[in-house]
Amino acid sequence: MFDKILIANRGEIALRILRACKDLGIATVAVHSTADADAMHVKLADESVCIGPPKAAESYMNIPQIVAACEITNADAVHPGYGFLSENARFAEILEEHKISFIGPSSQHIALMGDKIEAKKTAKSLGLPVVPGSDGALTSDEEAKQIAQEIGYPVLVKAAFGGGGRGMKVAQSAADLASALSTARAESKAGFGDATLYMEKYLKAPRHIEVQIFGDGKGNAVHLGERDCSLQRRHQKIWEEAPSPALNDKQRARIGATVAHAMQELKYRSAGTVEFLYEDGKFYFIEMNTRLQVEHPVTEMITGIDLVCEQIRIASGAPLSFTQEDVRFEGHAIECRINAEHPTSFRPSPGLITQYHAPGGLGVRIDSAAYAGCHIPPDYDSLIGKLIVHARTRDECLMRLKRALDECVINGVDTTIPLFSKLIGEPDIINGSYDIHWLENYLEKSESA
Numbered sequence: 001m002f003d004k005i006l007i008a009n010r011g012e013i014a015l016r017i018l019r020a021c022k023d024l025g026i027a028t029v030a031v032h033s034t035a036d037a038d039a040m041h042v043k044l045a046d047e048s049v050c051i052g053p054p055k056a057a058e059s060y061m062n063i064p065q066i067v068a069a070c071e072i073t074n075a076d077a078v079h080p081g082y083g084f085l086s087e088n089a090r091f092a093e094i095l096e097e098h099k100i101s102f103i104g105p106s107s108q109h110i111a112l113m114g115d116k117i118e119a120k121k122t123a124k125s126l127g128l129p130v131v132p133g134s135d136g137a138l139t140s141d142e143e144a145k146q147i148a149q150e151i152g153y154p155v156l157v158k159a160a161f162g163g164g165g166r167g168m169k170v171a172q173s174a175a176d177l178a179s180a181l182s183t184a185r186a187e188s189k190a191g192f193g194d195a196t197l198y199m200e201k202y203l204k205a206p207r208h209i210e211v212q213i214f215g216d217g218k219g220n221a222v223h224l225g226e227r228d229c230s231l232q233r234r235h236q237k238i239w240e241e242a243p244s245p246a247l248n249d250k251q252r253a254r255i256g257a258t259v260a261h262a263m264q265e266l267k268y269r270s271a272g273t274v275e276f277l278y279e280d281g282k283f284y285f286i287e288m289n290t291r292l293q294v295e296h297p298v299t300e301m302i303t304g305i306d307l308v309c310e311q312i313r314i315a316s317g318a319p320l321s322f323t324q325e326d327v328r329f330e331g332h333a334i335e336c337r338i339n340a341e342h343p344t345s346f347r348p349s350p351g352l353i354t355q356y357h358a359p360g361g362l363g364v365r366i367d368s369a370a371y372a373g374c375h376i377p378p379d380y381d382s383l384i385g386k387l388i389v390h391a392r393t394r395d396e397c398l399m400r401l402k403r404a405l406d407e408c409v410i411n412g413v414d415t416t417i418p419l420f421s422k423l424i425g426e427p428d429i430i431n432g433s434y435d436i437h438w439l440e441n442y443l444e445k446s447e448s449a
C-alpha cells in the first residue's frame with residue numbers, strides 16, 4: 001500500500017479523497033493555488049504545497065509543479081480527482097516515468113477514450129450497442145451526405161475530441177447539413193485543436209444513463225449499476241440518481257453484465273463510467289469517462305462500496321476487494337449539486353459564505369469543502385457541495401431530500417438550493433419521467449410564466 005498520496009485537486013473532491021486516505025491510514029499532501037491558501041482541503045491534509053497562481057492552467061493543471069510537489073514531499077501516488085488533469089494521458093505517463101503511481105486507468109486507456117471515434121470503435125468491437133452512424137471520421141461533405149441519407153435525418157455531427165457539447169451540431173435535413181458540418185468543424189478546431197468529425201443518428205428525447213464499472217487491469221471487472229443523469233442544463237448535470245427510474249432489475253443486470261464483460265476484455269483498470277443514451281428501451285453507447293465522477297456518491301450510497309478506497313487499493317496492485325455477486329443494490333439515492341449560482345439565471349455567484357449549516361440525519365450525506373467564512377473563488381467551477389440522500393425507496397428518498405434541503409443554510413452567495421426545492425414538487429420529477437431536455441424546457445416555461 002502507498003505511504004503518502006498527493007491530491008491534485010481542490011474543493012469537495014479533494015476532501016473526498018483525503019477522507020479515503022485517512023480511512024486507509026495513508027498520509028496526504030494537498031496542493032493549492034494562492035486563491036485556495038485557506039481552503040479546507042489544505043487545512044485537513046498532513047502537508048500542503050502551494051503550486052501557483054489562481055488560474056488553473058498555472059496551478060492545478062501545471063504538471064511540472066505537481067511533479068515537483070510529489071518529489072519534495074516524497075509522495076508515492078497521485079489522485080487527480082475529476083476535471084483538471086484527471087483525463088490527461090500525458091500526465092499519467094509522466095507520473096509513471098517518475099515512479100509515481102497515477103490513481104486511475106492506464107494512460108493508453110485514457111488516450112483511447114479521449115478520442116471519441118476510437119472509443120466508439122472499441123465499444124462496438126467489445127459488443128456494446130452504439131448509435132448508428134459513420135464508421136469513423138467523416139472524410140468529405142459528400143461522404144457525410146451519403147451517410148446521413150443512409151441512417152436518416154435528423155443526424156448529429158460530433159467532434160472526435162469534443163466535450164461538453166461543443167463542436168456538436170444537429171442537421172434536421174439535407175438542407176442543414178453543410179452548415180452543421182462547417183460550424184461543428186470550426187468549433188472543434190477552435191476548441192480542441194482538431195477538426196475531425198463523425199456522425200450519428202440524432203436521438204430526439206433520450207435519457208442519459210451511465211454505468212459505473214471497476215476493473216483491476218488484469219481482466220477482472222465488475223459493474224456497480226447505473227446512474228440516471230438526464231437532469232442537466234447546458235451539459236452541466238444538476239441532479240443524479242440511482243437506480244434509474246426508467247430501468248427494471250432485469251434491464252439493469254443485462255446492461256451491467258454487457259458493460260462489465262467489455263471492461264474485462266479491455267483489461268480496464270480503476271473506476272470508469274460508460275455513458276449511454278437510452279431511448280425506447282434501447283441503450284446506445286456514446287462515450288466513456290476514465291475518471292472518478294462528480295456523481296459517484298449515489299453509487300456508493302446504494303452499494304455501500306467506497307469507490308475512492310477501491311481506486312487506491314487497485315492502484316497499489318491489490319485485486320478487486322469484491323466480486324460481482326458481492327454487489328448488492330439497496331434503496332435509492334439522489335444527488336443535488338449545490339452551486340454558487342443564481343437559481344434561475346445560473347449566473348455564477350462567487351464570494352464569502354457568511355453562514356453555513358449542513359443538514360444531517362439518517363440517509364443524508366454532504367460532500368463539501370465549504371465552511372462559514374470561506375471564500376468561493378471566481379477562478380474555478382461553482383460547485384459548493386453535493387447533497388446526497390439515501391432511503392429505502394425513491395418516494396422516501398424524495399421526502400428525505402425535501403427535509404435536507406429545508407435544513408440547509410448557505411448565506412452570502414446565491415445557490416441552486418431554491419431550484420431543487422421547486423423541482424421536488426414537480427409531477428414529472430416525482431414520477432421520474434424526464435429526459436435530457438426536460439430541465440431546459442422546464443426552465444424556459446418557468447421564465448415565461
Ligand code: MV4
Nearest residue numbers: 131156164165200201202203208232286287436
Ligand atoms: C447525442 C444526443 C442525441 N443523439 N447523440 C451531448 C454531449 C455528448 N456527451 C453527447 N451528447 C449528446 N449526444 C446522439 N446520437 C444528445 C446529446 C445530448 C445530451 C446527452 C447527454 C446528456 C445531456 C445532453 C444534452 C443535450 C444533448
